[in-house]
Amino acid sequence: AQSVTQPDIHITVSEGASLELRCNYSYGATPYLFWYVQSPGQGLQLLLKYFSGDTLVQGIKGFEAEFKRSQSSFNLRKPSVHWSDAAEYFCAVAPSGGYQKVTFGTGTKLQVIP
Amino acid sequence: DAGVTQSPTHLIKTRGQHVTLRCSPISGHKSVSWYQQVLGQGPQFIFQYYEKEERGRGNFPDRFSARQFPNYSSELNVNALLLGDSALYLCASSLRLAGAYTQYFGPGTRLTVL
Numbered sequence: 069a070q071s072v073t074q075p076d077i078h079i080t081v082s083e084g085a086s087l088e089l090r091c092n093y094s095y096g097a098t099p100y101l102f103w104y105v106q107s108p109g110q111g112l113q114l115l116l117k118y119f120s121g122d123t124l125v126q127g128i129k130g131f132e133a134e135f136k137r138s139q140s141s142f143n144l145r146k147p148s149v150h151w152s153d154a155a156e157y158f159c160a161v162a163p164s165g166g167y168q169k170v171t172f173g174t175g176t177k178l179q180v181i182p
Numbered sequence: 183d184a185g186v187t188q189s190p191t192h193l194i195k196t197r198g199q200h201v202t203l204r205c206s207p208i209s210g211h212k213s214v215s216w217y218q219q220v221l222g223q224g225p226q227f228i229f230q231y232y233e234k235e236e237r238g239r240g241n242f243p244d245r246f247s248a249r250q251f252p253n254y255s256s257e258l259n260v261n262a263l264l265l266g267d268s269a270l271y272l273c274a275s276s277l278r279l280a281g282a283y284t285q286y287f288g289p290g291t292r293l294t295v296l
Contacts, residue, residue, distance in 0.1 A: 112287040169238050172224030
């Protein structure tokens with residue numbers, strides 16, 4: 069069965085600092101990988117996705133993520149955080165075969181301080 | 183184009199009651215999935231429907247049911263509500279049942295069971 073681990077429940081960074089959110093997955097083959105962001109009381113917005121090809125993926129709002137097969141990781145990065153990036157971030161994995169049962173991690177809550 | 187829409191936005195029910203939640207997918211999307219997000223956790227997969235048929239089911243009791251209509255909209259029904267059913271219910275749509283297709287999420291329906 070597929071699973072996702074986000075080891076950091078809560079992260080605090082200063083505005084303008086760099087950010088890296090960790091994500092590790094478990095899946096028998098190469099999965100489809102996603103990062104979503106959720107603001108309080110809102111639905112999920114897709115930041116970026118990896119299906120195949122280039123392992124460095126660019127997303128919206130200046131985010132990027134790198135798929136590392138050897139480490140089963142898909143970490144999210146941003147070089148300079150803005151106060152508006154404060155939200156909860158979810159890493160997710162979907163099977164590359166069969167129906168789209170997307171499995172989410174428990175999320176990382178990002179706080180941005182001035 | 184409009185995104186995924188869900189109704190109602192908020193709902194308050196009492197234990198033992200029945201609830202129906204509604205979802206309209208993005209135009210052209212034929213697959214609809216439902217997720218339950220309990221406060222402080224990541225979304226959990228409930229169902230996926232494609233072409234009006236259930237194609238995938240998560241680990242939820244039979245009190246949860248759903249259906250998809252010819253226009254690809256969907257309803258989620260929950261019978262005999264329990265306090266633990268209080269959650270944000272998210273609907274997601276995608277073009278196809280499986281493969282490299284992204285699920286796009288609606289804003290959710292906040293269900294409170296008293």
